[in-house]
Amino acid sequence: MRVIFRAEQFMREHxxxxxxxxxxxxxxxHYDTYEHKxxxxxxxxxxxxxxxxxxEKVWGDPPFNPGGAVTGKVMDSEMAAKLSxxxxxxxxxxxxxxxxxxxxxxxxSRAEADSARHDRGTVDNFHRG
Numbered sequence: 001m002r003v004i005f006r007a008e009q010f011m012r013e014h015x016x017x018x019x020x021x022x023x024x025x026x027x028x029x030h031y032d033t034y035e036h037k038x039x040x041x042x043x044x045x046x047x048x049x050x051x052x053x054x055x056e057k058v059w060g061d062p063p064f065n066p067g068g069a070v071t072g073k074v075m076d077s078e079m080a081a082k083l084s085x086x087x088x089x090x091x092x093x094x095x096x097x098x099x100x101x102x103x104x105x106x107x108x109s110r111a112e113a114d115s116a117r118h119d120r121g122t123v124d125n126f127h128r129g
Contacts, residue, residue: 006033006045020086023074028093042068046093 010029014022029045030038042052047068049056055063072092075085088094 006031006043009033010045020074020076020079024072024086024088024092027069027072027074028091030093040093045069046091048091 006029007026010026010031014026026045030040030048031045032039032041032043034043040046040048040051042049042056049061049065049067051064053063055061055065056067059067061067069092071087071089073085073087079085
């Protein structure tokens, strides 16, 4: 439950200052309260299960399972009124995720096209209309 502790700690540190920039920082936070260091791992708010050599036993996930946070979305009241939000596809901290380490081989015609591809995620502002 160290992730919950970090969430509460982060909110106490920034009480009364919340905006979309701080909300993005919250979602991409890598501080591990168990080891008392910054580490993009399974105990961070950003959630990087793919770096864990022990997996996540609660969910039955094996070591280095590609789990954890896969998107990050924030909005403020002005954005909500306009039905818009800021979103990132991929880990909220934009750390590189190498999907080919976890997927079965791709047929050679597609493999060549995708061989150098990796995903840092993209940040965009989504809105209605």
